[in-house]
Amino acid sequence: MSRPRGEPRLEIDRKNAKGFYYIYYTEGGRSREKSTFTRSRKEAELVRAEWLIGRERPRFRPDPSEVLVTDVLNYYMVKRLPKVADPERIKHATRPLLEFWKNRTLGEITEDTCQEYTEWRERAVETMRRELGVLAAACQKYSRDGMVSMATSVFKPAKQEGRIRWLRxxxxxxxxxxxxxxxxxxxxxxxxxxxxxxxxxxxxxxxxxxxxxxxxxxxxxxxxxxxxxxxxxxxxxxxxxxxxxxxxxxxxxxxxxxxxxxxxxxxxxxxxxxxxxxxxxxxxxxxxxxxxxxxxxxxxxxxxxxxxxxxxxxxxxxxxxxxxxxxxxxxxxxxxxxxxxxxxxx
The missing domain is CATH 1.10.443.10 (Intergrase catalytic core)
Structure with a gap:
């Protein structure tokens, strides 16, 4: 009988005290290890978080109607925030998205619900385009990583003419x-x-x-x-x-x-x-x-x-x-x- 799969542990290479951090875990009744290729604890934690997400990827990709929008946004932040120059911009755009789409699924993202979101927010068109753009990027990433059976389209309001106001x-x-x-x-x-x-x-x-x-x-x-x-x-x-x-x-x-x-x-x-x-x-x-x-x-x-x-x-x-x-x-x-x-x- 195989041992139960426990919580993966993050430790410095057990064979080399000056080596990289490793993820030690049990799978199929055997102890296994995976290098993070970094000596930084902070970077290793990020590698571990991404690895855990990939490890839990479903064998059979669910239908969009079975996936919560909030899960998709959280997945996107874990994957994307460490790689961007200004993570606060994504965090700021994500807050209202998480609030509005709470308990809704990807299957509920339609042109009508995107318009409903725009009316609910009562913000400038460019703000709506930016926030819904983050939602679109999250859906695209989730689909591209094989986490859902089909892609989801996000509908953004039409782009306005650029502001050309200047002062005399x-x-x-x-x-x-x-x-x-x-x-x-x-x-x-x-x-x-x-x-x-x-x-x-x-x-x-x-x-x-x-x-x-x-x-x-x-x-x-x-x-x-x-x-x-x-x-x-x-x-x-x-x-x-x-x-x-x-x-x-x-x-x-x-x-x-x-x-x-x-x-x-x-x-x-x-x-x-x-x-x-x-x-x-x-x-x-x-x-x-x-x-x-x-x-x-x-x-x-x-x-x-x-x-x-x-x-x-x-x-x-x-x-x-x-x-x-x-x-x-x-x-x-x-x-x-x-x-x-x-x-x-x-």
């Missing part, structure tokens, strides 16, 4: 002045706006910026610091615009102990959305509709101002960390109709 010089001035009046944000919000307008980087890149990533003496910023995986977001290393340099030096003098550039009471900011919206309203700019001003508008504005100055498109792509295709799709229709907004606003 007088609008930028109003926004900066309004930001100085926003309670509890008057110190950091104007600098966020200045960095966005003059450096053209995305919100998350600005909020995560640390002083160690900035060389004030030589005027350089590394938007993709050591330790962060390179992604399609193409964060570059760029010179600091002259008008921005003075704002950064002033901030450094005022908060010399802070690790991050943008902080509140010494702590890094999770988001800027609420205080930014208040500044937009105080400035009398559009806060609703297709022309509303959002943090990403700063990036559009920077790109537009650069094009209006006649800066070479290759230089713009390098400075903003975007592809030539993206630049053409979003800004190819812009024509210079007044002098550089950056010069007038700053």
């Amino acid at each position: 010089a007088e609008e930028a001035i109003k926004l900066l002045r309004a930001a100085r009046k926003v309670e509890r944000a008057s110190k950091h919000l104007p600098l966020f706006i200045a960095i966005g307008l003059l450096a053209g980087q995305r919100k998350r890149a600005i909020l995560s910026l640390k002083w160690e990533d900035i060389d004030l003496e030589n005027g350089k910023i590394d938007w993709n610091p050591v330790g962060r995986k390179r992604t399609k977001k193409r964060r570059p290393r760029t010179p600091i615009p002259r008008r921005l340099l003075k704002y950064l030096k002033r901030r450094r003098r005022e908060f010399p102990e802070d690790l991050h550039v943008l902080t509140y009471q010494g702590k890094p900011l999770d988001d800027i959305k609420t205080s930014f919206a208040k500044a937009v309203m105080l400035a009398g700019l559009q806060a609703e509709g297709d022309n509303k001003v959002i943090p990403h508008t700063m990036r559009h504005t920077c790109a537009t101002w650069l094009m209006q100055r006649g800066v070479d498109r290759g230089q713009i792509c390098g400075f903003l960390g975007m592809t030539a295709k993206t630049l053409e799709e979003n800004y190819g229709h812009h024509h210079p109709d007044f002098q550089s907004g950056a010069r007038d606003a700053f």
